[in-house]
Amino acid sequence: MILWSSNRLSPSRTDMLLRRSLGLLTCLAASVVVFVIGFVLVESLPAFSEIELSRIISDDTWHPADPDNATFGLIPMLVGSFLVTFCALLWAAPLGISIAIANEFYPSRFMSPIVRRTTEIMAGIPSIVFGFWGLTTLVPLIANIQAPGQSLLAGSIVLGMMILPTIVLTTEQALHSLPNELAIAAAATGVGRFAFLWHVALPTCRGGILSGVVLGLARAIGETMAVLMVSGNIVQIPGSLFDPFRTITTNIALEMGYATQTHRTLLFLTAAILIAMVVPLMAVMQSLNTEQSHG
Amino acid sequence: MRKIIALKFSLFLLLLLELSGCGISDSAERIVPQRLILTGSSTVAPLAAEIAVRFEGQNPGVRIDVQSGGSSRGIADVRSGVADIGMASRPLADDEQDLFSDQIATDGICMIVHLDNPLISLSDEQVKSIYLNEVSNWKEFGWEDAEIVVAHKADGRATLDVFVKYFKLKNPDIKADVIVGDNQQGLKTVTGNRHAIAYVSIGTARYEVENGAPLKLLHSGKIAPTPSTVASGAFPMTRPLNLVTKEPPTGLAKQFIEFAMSAEVHDLVEQQSFVPIKN
Amino acid sequence: MAKRPLSEKLDQLVGLLVRSSSALMVGMFLVVTAAILRNGLSGLSMEFLTTIPQDSGRGGGIGPLIVSTVLVLGICLLVSIPLGVGTAAWLSEFSGSRQVVTKSIQLSLDLLASIPSIVFGLFGMVVFCQKLNFGFSILSGGLTLACMVLPIIIRTVYFGLRAVPGDIRQAGTALGMSQTRILRSLIIPTAMPAIVVAILLGIGRAMAETAALIFTSGYVMRMPESVFDSGRVLSVHIYDLAMNVPGGETNAQRTAFVLLTSLLVINLCASQFSGRWLTGRRA
């Protein structure tokens, strides 16, 4: 690989200038994240002095703006975020992986191109469209079974559909990267397609498949608008699939318009918690990717 | 090399501070007197928008943008300077007395249900029992066996404040199924769900009913929810619709607020089923 | 050998299972888009695209919203493209052997890419709207989006630049050309497909965004007169019609149709465009 060495090859002033200005742009771009995270942290710091921080765990409701009896329990929202993500993954991950398997190992001349195209288009559908469909079609359907319709079930169906293409595409990529020789060698020794898939392909691509699932997980946790439209936004720990709930992302979206003082600080703290939840996921994914590229 | 990078970085930080400084000083020039931004109560927003259109018609070159988001947002935006005028569908609270408000109309709050619902009226006790989840099935009101879907407003909404104050409820005690934001979202929830119940602005609800939304406004006991009962004070749950400013209004803001309070817009107020202020 | 029939049966069963998963997904896709397609196709007209919305969006068209969307995208790209291409160029051409610096910059970009959009909304609202006093405006919205799409653009352009063969840098240097000239006349043009793809990906991400825009560019439905005006973009319009406007579904579906079609066209353009660049009309 040929690189410009930094200190020897630049007698020309324009080169110097270009390198400096590009370097400056790079600093600017790299610092955006510092600004965003730093800003969220700085704005959430006063929370430590304004309230006893343990109250976010010990309070069981969220009424931060109540003048007489404010409560700051974030647990219901955290549980809501966790549950809806979990339920979405519960069906979207197996489905996504089997679709990728179908594309790679059980291709059909008629279906496969359609499925591929559909996956690509679905990956590009804005979350608001899923939310809109959920609100106008899915919620009334669920309401027919059990009111109110805005529920954990609706949220996890909508979220699952949103992360499905991500899982399919990543898994397919992982399966596709298997060397062809492996399949030929397996066939030559009389190993059947399913046996190859089960004993060779899936274990070998574990890292890639997992990183697809983690990617979907990160996206699901961060999703806001689609969930906001179908979740009912009640602050409570949902007792069943048909109960409404609120996630930490929708909590920010619902309240950031008017929150002041401690309430506002706490929303920033929520955002900080959200970031703190996503960062380890990213680290996990990176380690999975390195594992994959090495093995 | 790393030192140089650190240097660049700090230079950049300085630059950004500089920029933000410029931004602030620029903004003073940016807010030319010909523009007004109103944010806040979703009850006031449609009325304010209508008044704005007429005001713009009379004052060419003026542009007035109206956005909803709730009374508390209106007040927060006026405080932060993002909005010139805040809209609030409630009186100013104790900790908001530093602001200035002008009432442009009066509105009531009533319960609404789906048009299919045979219910005509609810007493205060009945409303309370529904919102405290003591009664949870429409069967109890002589309708079909279906769970009541209780829609409740989000924190920071004026309608919620007026509602809990009137019924002497504590917000944390209320057991709801859906949290709604704007008035319109409350209406939409009820039109989309036969078994829902919500409380909304009378003006907004009547406007939607006239536009064909399958809704029904419930009487409060024996009193019908109409502008005339609100005007006469017979309807129990009423509240002022206010325009709020940080300082005593001046310039274009003053002009607009005076216009909004004048008799020139009473027809618009009535058209929205609100009650104009007559002196 | 006795196991053979069993394993074949298993294979067939799995095949059936995974293929029906595929069918299930295609079915879901159709269910989600059916209503949008039906109403979108029937109600779409030049008039809908150009007129102003009426009656809270129940009637009329989406003209001003399209203008707002284009303006927000314009601001977003105006900031993110130079910044993104510049950063990618530095990372690819000038970072030299400073592995630590390069790694940490890439880490920071990965981190930025993983931040949920609602956090950007919060950041944009307080920093651009309030602290920098741009108010709820197209400018605030565009800048917020620029922060969001930056990592996508940098990554795509970076891989494009890295894919330019080292031969070209070597040959250019051997001819005594300066780095500036090699970058401008040889590397950037060669990597143009990647830059175009980066722009299109950025547009795709930005157009689909709602959460970061509601509290930054606001939702005034009127025709914006400058970038300091608030402007409602298409996705926010769909949200508002769906959540807050009884009887707004039909127009929400039409708007969604417009949004989906434009995203589809953008993707199509991307492949078309990069195809043409790659086969060489590059003089």
Added chain:
Amino acid sequence: MTCDSPIIRVNQLEVTYGEQVALRDLTLEIPQRQITALVGPSGCGKSTFLNTLNRLTDLLPDCKVSGSIQLNDVDILSAECDLYEIRRRVGMVFQKAVPFPLSIEKNLTLPLSEHGLPRSEQQKLAQQALKDVGLWDEVKDRLKKPAMNLSGGQQQRLCIARALALNPEVLLLDEPCSALDPIASRVVENLIVSLRKRMTIVIVTHNLAQAKRIANHMAIFWIRNGAGTVIEQGPAAALFLNPREAVAQEYLSGTCG
């Protein structure tokens, strides 16, 4: 050992990549307006040597060069020398043809404009260079077409033309024919011979027959003590007839290397 009028004098050259020593103790003289062939087995530093002659080694992050290389009276390796000037005076053509992804004409004019020639001059020089390499008649109707569409031999000649347009004193060729078919290879070879009158040519080749055909002067590279160096140099004909070193003899007769 010395030749009459050397244009390049290499003295005690050492090139290292990180820990690895690529060239050590290399001393060589390259005569003016002659073709010097650098031969020897793969991996003994011929291409590296060529790269040091116009400081392309600068592109490699951890490459260190010491010793001296005099081009007439300029020390190429000194920090003060004008790199852009050196690279204009010492042109280079690589094993694989590297046309820029631009039009044929732009391929030639881009470096010229970089060296500050006016536009009219650029076109004249470009045209002349194309004529010099015999490409003019083949491409004159499609100067605006992408250079990538040319055949392999044409591309290589275009690259030579691109180097010639700058009118260098020395032209370095790194196995210019090895990626070409025999016919194209012969065309390029004839071209190289015809250029001898105008400039000094240094060519790396694995093809001994080719070296025999075209070279006036020759240097044999070999690995000594884990690093590449020149073990023998002199007029080509004499060297072919009567090499001093045993390994050189074996190499030239094809029994080793």
